[in-house]
Amino acid sequence: MNFSINTDVLLNNLMISQKALSTKTPAPYLQGIKLEVYDNEMVMLTSNSDISIKISIKDESLNIEEEGQILIPGKIFFEFIRKLDKGIVEFSVVDNNVLKITSNHTDLSLNLLNVDDYPSIDFNLVDGPIKLESKVMKSVIKQTTFATSSIENRPILTGVNIKVENDELTAIATDSFRLSQKKIKTTKNYEKMNVVIPGRSLDELHKILELDLEEILLHLDKKSIIFEYGNILFKSRLLDGSFPETSRLIPNEFPITLKFKASDLAVAVERASLLSVRDSISSIVKLNLKPNHEVEITSNSPEIGKVVEDIEPLDCQTSTSLKIAFSSRYFLDALKTFEGQEVYVKFTGEIRPFIIESDKDSGLIQLILPVRTE
Amino acid sequence: MNFSINTDVLLNNLMISQKALSTKTPAPYLQGIKLEVYDNEMVMLTSNSDISIKISIKDESLNIEEEGQILIPGKIFFEFIRKLDKGIVEFSVVDNNVLKITSNHTDLSLNLLNVDDYPSIDFNLVDGPIKLESKVMKSVIKQTTFATSSIENRPILTGVNIKVENDELTAIATDSFRLSQKKIKTTKNYEKMNVVIPGRSLDELHKILELDLEEILLHLDKKSIIFEYGNILFKSRLLDGSFPETSRLIPNEFPITLKFKASDLAVAVERASLLSVRDSISSIVKLNLKPNHEVEITSNSPEIGKVVEDIEPLDCQTSTSLKIAFSSRYFLDALKTFEGQEVYVKFTGEIRPFIIESDKDSGLIQLILPVRTE
Structure with missing residues (x-):
């Protein structure tokens, strides 16, 4: 040679x-x-x-x-x-x-x-691959893989569930404490498919998508998926087993909806989490909606001290008050996936999952399970 | 309060x-x-x-x-x-x-x-502190502390020896495999002093000197030194014991002097070191000066392969050839301390210490001990 x-x-x-x-x-x-x-x-x-x-x-x-x-x-x-x-x-x-x-x-x-x-590796491309804008593929990955489980005892949860039906693609990741779901429209109808791709594979793919080519093609067979991106073929194994059915986890009605400026909310939760970080990995903060629609985010460590952050919602649709506690890290991870500068945080009750959405990020839902305190 | x-x-x-x-x-x-x-x-x-x-x-x-x-x-x-x-x-x-x-x-x-x-900490300033330009102090630190020993079995070598006599300040660091010496002129005569400051203290001081104030004052007493830098007093303990006498280690005459463009030399040694890195922490490369004044830098790993870098000296004062082996890391560390774009590498023999100097960096000598191979 x-x-x-x-x-x-x-x-x-x-x-x-x-x-x-x-x-x-x-x-x-x-x-x-x-x-x-x-x-x-x-x-x-x-x-x-x-x-x-x-x-x-x-x-x-x-x-x-x-x-x-x-x-x-x-x-x-x-x-x-x-x-x-x-x-x-x-x-x-x-x-x-x-x-x-x-x-x-x-x-x-x-x-x-x-x-x-060297082993022989098949890169057989299928007829009629799914075509996506590569920037859409990038955002789907960024908005979901962080919510996969990093613990291997339920391997299926280390992957992202990708489902296609007609002209809709749904990507779902959950580690059973939080869930991220993104729906996008495809330009045409495709055959039904339902696979689970390892989150780590998608993270590596995300780095390659920096090349900013326009399109990416998804070639799927039973055991693997090949992403075709310009002159690059990126093949990932699929995870065996069935991904949990998550559609019923997401509530349909939210009696309490708060609208915030996303950056203000992030800073308030970050500061409040400073005290809780010392005590536990989960770093719990509390959100307290008062009857007068003022919102406090607090954390409390008897040995170190206490933080109280006052944050005024841009809008507040409710007549009741609410006290709810959650992991600040899960909350901040979820918040980062939104491009919109304003987000809605929607609650159904003090010990029920709540979600974050934004008008600017259609199809994206971030769901977080609260934790019980006291 | x-x-x-x-x-x-x-x-x-x-x-x-x-x-x-x-x-x-x-x-x-x-x-x-x-x-x-x-x-x-x-x-x-x-x-x-x-x-x-x-x-x-x-x-x-x-x-x-x-x-x-x-x-x-x-x-x-x-x-x-x-x-x-x-x-x-x-x-x-x-x-x-x-x-x-x-x-x-x-x-x-x-x-x-x-x-x-909280303990009471003295910050007593002395009369007649030594006055230096702070950018000079910064370069003295950068040019010496890297050569201190990181091994604690000879604690005195973890420090930089600072000596003042008349209007000359000398800073010396050595880990016994290499030595860095920088001499600077002070604006007036000072009393004789000879102390050893922990290298780590000086590295911390270096970060603070980013403020770019013009001057720094050195207040010395028996057990500690205080650097006065604007509104900041930075106090370091001194190391006990006597620093080895190093002046005789530096040869006076160099039968072989090679002049290089510093950046070319650095790249050649870096590339040559790639193969040796795998085998040992010391990552030995060889320099081979041929009778025709061509210079080769090589490294060799029987399992992986061999690199040969040809580099043409800008100038070569000698009539003999030379083969010498040394740690590429020590060589690159030393080379980085020079601001001048051209450096002299001066040899006395194949198993004798050699030095690096530059016209643009007066008072600075980097000395490296070769290693025996074969």
Whole structure:
């Protein structure tokens, strides 16, 4: 094998590719990046237990003297290419198992891994994939994955449930203490589907979507999903098992609706949470709606002290008062997913789940379970 | 006690003050910030086992209704003030041991520590302190502390040796594998002094010197040194014991002198070090000066591969060749302390210490011990 390519082109693609690189694995070949060059194309392949990434590179700087395929130790290759001067970098295989990399005044000889050890990974694309705007896909991920469970004892909850029916896609994540649900409209009708994608896979996909291409295609089969994004194929395994039915968890009627400026609400909860943070991971704060529609957010630690934040709702639809306690972290996480500057916090009762919504973020519901205190 | 002050003024001073705050200490009172308000002044005091900081604040926004002194739990106080809205914040002590903090819609009650527990700390200033430009003090710190030892088995080497004689100040740090020496001229003659200041204290001082005031005064007595920087007194303990005599370690004559562009040299050593990093903390690279004045920097790991960097010296004063091996990290650390874009690397022999100097950085010598290989 013998080829040359622009260093920046190689590096930009390596930066994507290495997101699927295994660093700790009993299978050393998964620490490798598989490179194939043929015709006018370079194919870069990486894989770990959750995701696989295949990138096809057709760049005018790519000059292939001799075709071939190799398996390169991934981490050191990436580190080295990152430190190269700009310009053209040349690659050639010598003695069958050594890659010579030459650029300017630099000469690296790198022992290769055995390319025959690399598993064969299918990237079969289906007919009629689901088409989404990539910025919509990005916001769906950002608005849901944070609410997945990080505890592995109910593996299904570490994933995001994606359901499609007719022209509606619904994404749901829950760790059983909070729930995030986002509904979007697709441009046409699709066949019914219902899958659970690991939250971590989606977080990695989110980083790649920074490229700002217009569209992303979702190719689904029984055991995996492939996201097609320009010249990148991003494949994730799916989670086995059925995702809990959550539709009945979200109340339909809310006797108490408060409207706030989101930034004011965030600052008040952050400050109130300062005292509770010391005592527990869950950092509980209390919201107290008084009959005169004043709202206090408080926290209290007998040893340290007490915070009282007064915050005036922009609007308050209720005639009753309310005292409710909740995790400040869950509340702040949820609040951050809204782009709208004004949010509604809607309650049904003191020990019932409450939700956050915003006019500017249609289809998005954040639900939080309160905690009992005293 | 009862006073108010502008939040930003308070916060800016707290940011300095908290550098001497103990976070883990068997003495809970050292986790406190001592505040005294009297006349038109607020005094803020923090202390840990190495350093103490006393700040005097006389700001037009400071309005004292009632004088007094209190001891506040430092970390939570700082976190809270940092999250306050801009404007005026009011403080008052109630029930003798609770501090009420009020700002806009926020109300914090904080349980105080017992101010009588706080140790008395002397900040006695001497006559005729040493006066330095603060930017000179900053560069002396940056150019030396990195070379102190981080291992505590020879405690004296964790400090920087500061010597003054006539109108010359010399700062020296060494971990016995490398040595950094900086000499500067003072504006007048001072009495002879020779002390060792903990490197960590100087690193904390360096952060405070970001304020960009013109001058800094060094007040020295037997057991401690006080740096006076505007309204800040920064006191550090001194290290006991005598610092090794290092003057004879630095060779006087260098048969081999190579001149390099510093940035090219840094990149070449960084790239060469990539392969060695895997194998050992010391990450050894080799420099090979050929008879034709070409320079190669190489590293070699039988399992991974080999890097060869060619770098052309700007100038080469010698008629012999040279092979020498050294720690790439020590070399890069040393190189970073030079502001000049061109550096001299001067050798006396293959197993002898070598130094780095630059015309633009007068008084600065970085010395590195080579390692034996093969």
